[in-house]
Amino acid sequence: MASAVIERSTVEQIVRQVAVEYLRKNQNRNAPVLTVQTSSRHMHVCREDMDILFGPGSELTFDRPLFQEGNFAAKETVTIVGPRNRLISNLRILGPMRKRSQVELAFTDAIMLGINDIPIRLSGDIAGTPGAIIIGPKGVVELKQGVIRAAIHVHMNPGEAAYFGVSRGDRMKLRIGGEAGLTFNNVHVRIDPSSRLNVHMDTDEANACGLHLIKDIELFK
Numbered sequence: 001m002a003s004a005v006i007e008r009s010t011v012e013q014i015v016r017q018v019a020v021e022y023l024r025k026n027q028n029r030n031a032p033v034l035t036v037q038t039s040s041r042h043m044h045v046c047r048e049d050m051d052i053l054f055g056p057g058s059e060l061t062f063d064r065p066l067f068q069e070g071n072f073a074a075k076e077t078v079t080i081v082g083p084r085n086r087l088i089s090n091l092r093i094l095g096p097m098r099k100r101s102q103v104e105l106a107f108t109d110a111i112m113l114g115i116n117d118i119p120i121r122l123s124g125d126i127a128g129t130p131g132a133i134i135i136g137p138k139g140v141v142e143l144k145q146g147v148i149r150a151a152i153h154v155h156m157n158p159g160e161a162a163y164f165g166v167s168r169g170d171r172m173k174l175r176i177g178g179e180a181g182l183t184f185n186n187v188h189v190r191i192d193p194s195s196r197l198n199v200h201m202d203t204d205e206a207n208a209c210g211l212h213l214i215k216d217i218e219l220f221k
């Protein structure tokens with residue numbers, strides 16, 4: 001199965017940082033530098049589930065920082081089991097802890113697990129999404145919901161939003177050049193004062209457009 005090859009190549013790459021930077025074609029010196037990153041499958045845990053999976057009062061162990069300030073890949077991993085008893089092990093946890101647990105998978109990950117109807121959602125919007133069994137070293141959690149395919153999105157601060165002329169909830173386009181080039185038409189805008197400009201896409205999306213090879217990239221309204 002072709003997707004199995006993709007899976008192996010992406011194992012343990014939590015965020016495959018692709019150093020894609022671009023300048024506006026007009027060479028505007030004020031243009032913010034855009035970074036595009038690939039998010040491999042991962043989980044966010046809440047305090048309650050952390051207690052069950054890793055033991056009461058346990059904390060996430062910092063492994064390496066992510067691009068957005070304060071976010072990090074933890075050393076902790078879990079195993080996720082889908083409805084057909086297929087599983088993916090070494091599912092990385094990203095910190096810090098959140099109010100609600102959530103698993104973000106690429107579509108091929110979901111198919112492997114037997115979740116054929118995984119919805120595309122923005123992070124945190126998990127009402128009515130599929131659940132899964134999560135196995136940690138100290139216990140097992142049955143997630144009633146929270147398994148999503150994260151919608152491609154761009155993080156930016158209010159100044160960068162003003163530069164692009166966009167508001168929270170808008171969608172932008174991301175044009176990727178190169179041999180496998182394509183344009184993503186529904187890049188969700190997420191604005192936060194603490195954010196740094198960057199696009200998050202999943203491994204399927206990155207593989208489809210050959211992101212790791214690309215130097216030519218453009219974000220626009």
Ligand SMILES: [Zn+2]
Nearest residue numbers: 153155199200
């Ligand atoms: Zn993101």
